[in-house]
Amino acid sequence: MWTNTALIPPFGVFVPVLSTVIICFASYYFFKWINGDVIVHIRDATKNHSWTSLRMSSKAWYCSICESLLLNGIGVYCDCCGVCADTDCIKKANKRLQCKVITSKSEVFLHHWVKGNLPLGALCAICKDDCSMEPGLVDFQCCWCQRTVHTECLKGLEKECDFGPYKNIIVPPWCVQVARMKSSIHRHLLLRGVQDPGWENWYPLVVVANRKSGNNDGGVVLSEFRKYLNPVQVLDLAERTPAAALQWSVLVAPKPIKLLIAGGDRTVSWILSSVHKMDLDPQPAVSLLPLGTGNGLSRVLGWGKRSHSEIDVEKLIGSFTFYICLFVGLPCEQTWCICTIAAKVANQTAIKRVYYRLSVLNRLFR
Template identity: 45%
Template structure:
C-alpha cells in the first residue's frame, strides 16, 4: 500500500494528484491480476475439459461430411443439378451418400439434410436419399430392380439401406427398423447431445437410452452397439476409407477417428451404453490395437468390451493369431458386420513384459 507524503513544498507533487495517481496504479494492478486469474482459470477449465473423456460428434445439421474425389466408382449424379459425375471432380457425403458437383456442394449443405446423430422424433424414420443406388438394387416394395436407369432415380435409406422406386415410397411405412445390422446401431432418437464450447461445429454425446424393440434390435438380437476406432493419420489412406465406409452403416458418432480424439473419448460410449453391451472394432495395426487395449485397461471398464480387429498395419500379429486376418483387403462393411455377428467372444490374457540389457553395468 502506498503512503502519501506530508511534504508540501513547491517541488512536491500535489497530494490530490498523487492520490489519484496512486488509485489509478492500484486499479491497473488489480485489473492485471484479475486478467491473470481469469486466464489461469480458463486454462485449467480447458485442461479439465480436454482430459475428461467424451464422445464428440460432428454437427450434421451444419452440412454434409464431404469426401472429394476425381473418380467415382460407379456412374453418379449430382443430387442438386443432376449432372453426371463419373469423369469429373465431385464430392460425396460419407455419412448419407449424397453426391454433389463442386458448384453444388454449398447448395447441397443447405437443401439436403445429412444423416442425423441425434433426433427428437418419437420414432426413427427412414431417411431417403435420391438416386446413385448400387447396380443390383431391388425395390423393397415391388421386388423389381431399381436404380438401373441412367438418371437420378430410386431412393435408398441411409440407415437401413433399403432401396425403393420413387413411386413406391407411398407404399412403405415411414418407420425405419435400421435393417439387418440394427443390433450395432445407436438410433438418433436414443441420443441426447449438448453443444461443445471448445470446438466449433461439434457436439458431445451426453446421454444414450436403449432403443424400443420396434426400432433397432428386437428380443432375438440383443442390442450391442458397435464403436469403430481408427486413425486416419496413421500413415495410410486405408483407415480413412474404413472409417468413411462405416459411417454409412452406423450412427456417424459411433465412428471415432483417433487422429482427432483419444481412444478414451471413443470408449466413453461404453459408459454411455454399458460396457457389457459395447462392441469395439479397431481398424489399424498392432500399435493402434495396443493403444486401444491400454485405454480399456486404464479406464477399468468392467466387464471389458469385446474387441474385434480389422487389420490395417504391416505386422498384424495379434489379428493373425486371433483369426481376424493378416492384411487389409478392400473392406465391405456388410461382410465385416456379418462376420462380427457370427464371431465368438473369447478371453485373452495380456502381459506386460519389462526387459533390460544384460550388458548393463
C-alpha cells in the same frame, strides 16, 4: 523533478489482482484440457454434409442437385447420407438436402430417402427387380435401413423405418442426448448421454480409427461405417483420444458396447492401454480390423495380416469376432491382457484365450 507518489498505487495492490487473473486462466485451460480427453464432440449435421472426394470406380455418379454425370470422379459425396454434388452445387446441397440426423426427439422415425447413386446390384424391396437400370439420378435408398426401392414402388413401403438388418448395433437418433457448448467463435455439440432403445440383443457398435493411418485406409473405414451407423458411433483418432471413444462404455452402461479398432498394432496398443487405465465396467467387447503393416496382434488373434483394399461393411459386420479383454496384474509389475472368446466348435462351446503382455505391447509399438 516533482512527482506525486500519492497518485501511484502501491505495488502490493497489483499482486493479488494479477494472481487472481493467472489462477482463473490456468484453471480454465486446465479443466478444458482434462475434459477434452473424455468429452465426445459431435458434428452438427444440420449445417453441412460430411463431404468426401469421390473415389474412382466402375459406378456412375450423378449430382443430387443438377443431376449431371460426375465425370472422372470429379465431385464429392456425403459419407453419412450418400448425397452427391459437383463443385458448383455443394452450397446448394447443404441448404436443400438434409443430412442424416444424429439426434431426434421423436421415436416415430421415418425413412430418410436419398435419390439415385444406388449401390451396384441393388434390388427393389417391393418387386425384387434390379434398381437403377436406367441412366441418371433414379430410384431411392434409405440411409438408415439401406433398403433400395424403385420410384414407382416407393408408396408400397411402410413410412416408418425399422433400421434394417443392423438394427441391433445402431444407436437410433432419439436415444442420443446432446448438449450445446457455445464458444466465442462457434457452437459445439457434445454427447451428453445415450439411452437404451429397449430392443432385444441391442449392443451398439463403436468404430475407431485414425484416418491418416494404414496408407489412409483408416479414412476409408470411417467413411464406410458412417453410412451404416449413426455418425456419432464413428470416431477419428486423429481428432480425439481413445478416452473419448471409450466414454461410450460409460454412457451406454450397464450395456456393453462392441468396439471395432481399425488400424495396426500401435493403434490397438493405444486403445487397450486406455481400456486398462480407465478400468471400465462393463468392459467393451473388442474386435480388430487390421490396416497397414505390423499387425502382429491381429495375426495372433486370427484376424489376418491386413484387410483388403475394398471395405465391404456388410460382409465385415457378419464376420467380426469380438473378444472380452481382461487385465491381470502380476507381483512383478507386469500387466497381461487376456483376450477371451466363447466360440462354437462342433456344437460345443470352446473358450479361447490369448495372453498378451501389455507392457511389452506398449514398449514395442509406441
